[in-house]
Amino acid sequence: MPTRSALDALPTFHAHIAKWYAKCGRVELPWRNLARDGSQSYEVYISEIMLQQTQVSRVLEEFYFPFLRTFPTLTALAESSEQEVLRLWQGLGYYTRARNLRKCAQICVEKHGGALPRGVENLQKLPGIGSYSAGAISCFGFGESVGFVDANIRRVFSRLFALANPTHTELQNLATKLLDTNDSFSYNQALLDIGALVCKPKPLCLVCPIREFCQGSHAPQNYPQKVSKPRESLHLALFAIDFCESDISYIALTAPQQDSLSLDSPHSTHHTQLYAGLYNLPMIPTPLLKSHALNPLTLIGHYKHAYTKYNITTQLWHTRCTDESMARALLDSLLHNSSQYSAQKPIAFVPIHTLPTLPLSSLSHKALKILHANPML
Incomplete structure (x- = not known):
């Protein structure tokens, strides 16, 4: 019929x-x-x-x-x-x-x-x-x-x-x-x-x-025929750098005004801003990691994350500094001359207990959960 x-x-x-x-x-x-x-x-x-x-x-x-x-x-x-x-x-x-x-x-x-x-x-x-x-x-x-x-x-x-x-x-x-x-x-x-x-x-x-x-x-x-749009692979290193002062723990975050990552991945022909407008842990593409700058840090985990057109594979590095000046110096060493990384400043050192009040990227949320769950920290 x-x-x-x-x-x-x-x-x-x-x-x-x-x-x-x-x-x-x-x-x-x-x-x-x-x-x-x-x-x-x-x-x-x-x-x-x-x-x-x-x-x-x-x-x-x-x-x-x-x-x-x-x-x-x-x-x-x-x-x-x-x-x-x-x-x-x-x-x-x-x-x-x-x-x-x-x-x-x-x-x-x-x-x-x-x-x-x-x-x-x-x-x-x-x-x-x-x-x-x-x-x-x-x-x-x-x-x-x-x-x-x-x-x-x-x-x-x-x-x-x-x-x-x-x-x-x-x-x-x-x-x-x-x-x-x-x-x-x-x-x-x-x-x-x-x-x-x-x-x-x-x-x-x-x-x-x-x-x-x-x-x-x-x-x-x-019906309809599916048009697949493959995601681009992206490999990032995130840095959880904290210190304690007057019994308050602080962690380094990139401020929303300038916390976007300018990427020129092998699979992309244009620059893309990642998580613009949100707080993030400082990050760079993993190919830009400098081994000598990683000496004070410990690799505490890997995880995957999907965001818009990207499949992100992430390394999470951590260290606890003695004070803010040491933390800033370490960040300068990690991020300095990373030509594909947009200007990170200002870096905000945020009291950890205030994190729930901030607009934080889901990528960094996952990292902080791993950090919190690590029994060695």
Whole structure:
């Protein structure tokens, strides 16, 4: 029996989706139970930005409510420091999202009376808001009837119409044509959930509510075709250098203004800033290690870490100095003349007990856990 096109049977297509969402959708998520008149568009906006590249459970359990308690309005966010925002974002990754949130809030306060503007086109003019986010905020925060495409919806539509390599324009056109204008909110939320819960990379076709319309159900693994982007390998040496003074333990960190690592890896043709805006343990690429400078240090561990486009292999070196001047001299010896390493100064010697209050990179978090767990230290 030939598969019916969803475009030729829209009322039935919409009915199947609506029935499934009422029974199986994640209707209880807090950002799905907000006013749709614009008055709570900020809360929708925060959820949409957090959910990019991040699992719903992590956002819900660890980040969404603490962020809104600290920055309950766009005005509060606009008046924050970048470090405050990054500290609350710590662990979510893709920190450009957090910086753009603050920039966006400042623009909204300056130009839009402290509120997000209406309309997809106006939203897309703001930093960090692309076509998907603009559509989602318009629909979920302002009640506007718009279609949009994220990674999950892309997968659903690609299989629904057996599209191996669809362009964004093709998919956006389908989103507009397939939209249930009678209940755009529930329809769009349902599509997101079908993509996340049913039409997954390894799909559960037998329980899919729109299987009868799916032209790619015979070979869903072929739609869309996966374009692999191999990560670049990166080898880093991190230095945990501490000292004690007046019964307070201090550790060396690179200050956020200049703590980025300029890398020219063998697999890259451009310089990249690593963890810009966050505190880090001092670090250099391992090929730049100078053996004579390592004499006071002990190698206490290796670990792997993934960050954006990098697979990072890390060495963790440690030593305890007698005072700050000794620690600075050692860092100068380790980092001096490392041409691929951006300016490290200022180095901040931070009381170890204050580390939980700082926006610290996850790479350095892992290192400090290894340091803390080492029974020899």
